[in-house]
Amino acid sequence: xxxxxxxxxxxxxxxxxxxxxxxxxxxxxxxxxxxxxxxxxxxxxxxxxxxxxxxxxxxxxxxxxxxxxxxxxxxxxxxxxxxxxxxxxxxxxxxxxxxxxxxxxxxxxxxxxxxxxxxxxxxxxxxxxxxxxxxxxxxxxxxxxxxxxxxxxxxxxxxxxxxxxxxxxxxxxxxxxxxxxxxxxxxxxxxxxxxxxxxxxxxxxxxxxxxxxxxxxxxxxxxxxxxxxxxxxxxxxxxxxxxxxxxxxxxxxxxxxxxxxxxxxxxxxxxxxxxxxxxxxxxxxxxxxxxxxxxxxxxxxxxxxxxxxxxxxxxxxxxxxxxxxxxxxxxxxxxxxxxxxxxxxxxxxxxxxxxxxxxxxxxxxxxxxxxxxxxxxxxxxxxxxxxxxxxxxxxxxxxxxxxxxxxxxxxxxxxxxxxxx
Numbered sequence: 001x002x003x004x005x006x007x008x009x010x011x012x013x014x015x016x017x018x019x020x021x022x023x024x025x026x027x028x029x030x031x032x033x034x035x036x037x038x039x040x041x042x043x044x045x046x047x048x049x050x051x052x053x054x055x056x057x058x059x060x061x062x063x064x065x066x067x068x069x070x071x072x073x074x075x076x077x078x079x080x081x082x083x084x085x086x087x088x089x090x091x092x093x094x095x096x097x098x099x100x101x102x103x104x105x106x107x108x109x110x111x112x113x114x115x116x117x118x119x120x121x122x123x124x125x126x127x128x129x130x131x132x133x134x135x136x137x138x139x140x141x142x143x144x145x146x147x148x149x150x151x152x153x154x155x156x157x158x159x160x161x162x163x164x165x166x167x168x169x170x171x172x173x174x175x176x177x178x179x180x181x182x183x184x185x186x187x188x189x190x191x192x193x194x195x196x197x198x199x200x201x202x203x204x205x206x207x208x209x210x211x212x213x214x215x216x217x218x219x220x221x222x223x224x225x226x227x228x229x230x231x232x233x234x235x236x237x238x239x240x241x242x243x244x245x246x247x248x249x250x251x252x253x254x255x256x257x258x259x260x261x262x263x264x265x266x267x268x269x270x271x272x273x274x275x276x277x278x279x280x281x282x283x284x285x286x287x288x289x290x291x292x293x294x295x296x297x298x299x300x301x302x303x304x305x306x307x308x309x310x311x312x313x314x315x316x317x318x319x320x321x322x323x324x325x326x327x328x329x330x331x332x333x334x335x336x337x338x339x340x341x342x343x344x345x346x347x348x349x350x351x352x353x354x355x356x357x358x359x360x361x362x363x364x365x366x367x368x369x370x371x372x373x374x375x376x377x378x379x380x381x382x383x384x385x386x387x388x389x390x391x392x393x394x395x396x397x398x399x400x401x402x403x404x405x406x407x408x409x410x411x412x413x414x415x416x417x418x419x420x421x
Contacts (some may be wrong), residue, residue, distance in 0.1 A: 024088045024138040025143055029040050032081030032142070033324040036073060037309070040320045043070025044313040060330060070320065071127065074134035074202075077236075078104035081142035089150050095175050096149055100142045103182055107141070107190040107201040108134045125349030134202040139236050141186060148185070149178040157181075206242060217250055223346065226279045230342060232286060233323065236336045240285045249277050255378070258362035268360040268379075270353040278349045279342035282371070282391045286321025286338040287345050288370070290395030292322055294403050300410035316370045326406075332383055333406045337399045344398060345391055 032285070046066040054062070080101030087093040112307055115121050129137075131369035152158055161170040190201045199207060219414040225247065229239030250273045258268035283289025292314045295307030303326065310321035336357045352358035375384040 003258055027083050028085035028088060028143070029139055030327045030330050031084045032077055033041055033053065033236070033327060033329060034035075035080040036076045037306075037321065037325050038075070039069045039076055040073065040324060041309055041313075043073075043316045044316075044318045044321060048265075055299070060132055067127070069312040070131065072106065072130040073132065073320075075101060075104060075130045077135060078138035078142050082146050085146045088148065091146065091150055091153070092171055092175075092205040095171055096146050099149065099175065099179050099182065100145045102179075103145055103186050104134070104138050104141050106183070106187045109138060110190070110194075110200065127196060129200060129202040130402070132241045133206055134140075135292075136235070137202040137205055145182045145186075149175070152178040152181065190245060217247075217273055219275075219350070222275050224271045224341065226276060226342060227345060230279060230286065230339045234329060234338065236329050240280065243276060247273055250278065251362060254363050255364045262362045268362040270360045274353075275349055278346045278392065280317055280319065281342075281345055281349070282317075282388050282395050283314035284317045284368075286319055286328060286344070287341045287391070287395045288319045288322040288324060288328070288338070288399075289314040290341070290392055290397075291334070291337075291399045292324070293405060293409075294396055294399060295326075298407055300407050301414055302410055303407055317368050318376075331406070333402055334399075335408070337402045341395050341398045344394065348391065348394070349387070352383075352387065358387060 011065070011291045043066045046062050046069070049062050079101040083093045083097035086096035105125075107291050109125040109127055111123050111125050113121050113123050153174070158174040161173050165173075193199050193201055193204050197204065225243050229243045232239030232242065254271045254273050261268055279285055279287070281287060283292065288310075290310045292307045295303040296311065298304045298307060306322065306325035310325060312318075313319075323329055327333060328338050349358065353360060359379045359381040363378050363380070365374045365378040368374075371388050372385040375387060376382070380386070
């Protein structure tokens with residue numbers, strides 16, 4: 001293993017990672033998402049609690065914090081990423097962050113008037129794109145809006161106030177023209193999309209990405225779909241959400257067909273679409289539970305803190321604390337095992353189904369459940385329950401060399417920061 005760390009491949013990989021981490025825009029994305037860690041953690045806790053069979057009233061109460069934390073992750077990202085980027089570009093962080101969040105709301109959840117059954121009207125906002133679906137759009141808006149604002153100020157395309165005017169008021173007036181230009185660009189594009197294809201910008205982006213996936217239902221196609229979802233995750237796009245919306249109907253049909261077979265006294269049958277959700281079988285998308293365990297006693301304070309915070313959510317197949325906290329998003333070092341590990345899990349799952357060790361599901365379970373629980377409730381098979389637990393060492397083995405490279409990189413940075421402090 002030490003030879004691997006000293007190899008030209010490992011050194012090139014580490015150098016590549018350092019170049020990426022030094023880029024202002026990529027750094028703003030990763031730092032902005034890490035700022036949202038506390039929000040993600042609260043959402044993950046509420047999501048775990050909501051799985052417990054509480055009465056509906058209690059579940060409704062638990063759903064509110066989740067909807068207002070993880071459920072608006074894209075909105076938070078639009079604010080935090082712009083805040084970090086503006087600071088690195090020596091712009092006003094708060095005003096740029098507010099501007100970015102407002103622009104994102106314009107395109108992701110435009111206010112509209114609806115008529116209720118009693119004849120009264122009310123102004124509402126569709127919040128469905130404020131979470132994972134809108135994350136990629138939020139990243140684009142945060143980066144571009146800050147850059148456009150900086151361009152306007154560099155070229156003096158702003159309203160200047162006399163020196164006697166308080167600074168906060170002068171800053172507000174200086175943002176009017178940059179904000180107006182941003183509104184024309186993003187709101188204009190969103191309006192065109194709404195009136196031509198009846199979609200907001202986040203949904204249009206998701207739709208374009210989803211078109212080629214709807215035809216991929218063969219064994220090879222499912223592997224391609226999974227790879228596509230994982231690669232999207234690396235760039236901050238909720239790939240799981242995309243493939244779930246496309247594959248869920250086929251998945252449900254396969255499981256319900258198996259239910260009919262079992263009811264008739266026959267054995268359930270395996271179809272390729274049943275493999276697709278194995279990308280999240282061991283700790284959420286990317287099968288990151290092994291990574292969380294590796295980081296539990298890491299030499300890096302950052303990795304150790306994130307791993308300890310993400311272990312319990314990982315046991316419940318929730319990966320956001322690890323994906324955004326480690327981070328894996330826009331991290332070329334951890335991105336490699338993040339893609340490889342789920343593919344290996346799918347392959348082993350496929351082989352297990354082929355030889356009859358694992359049983360195809362015949363009970364429809366589509367919610368996020370703790371490790372082994374969903375496997376048992378979907379199949380009533382104890383071999384399926386053991387599968388994700390037996391795969392934990394496999395995921396640790398795949399992640400380990402890349403984990404050590406990233407750990408060494410962070411340890412060096414943390415030591416340098418302590419020396420300079």
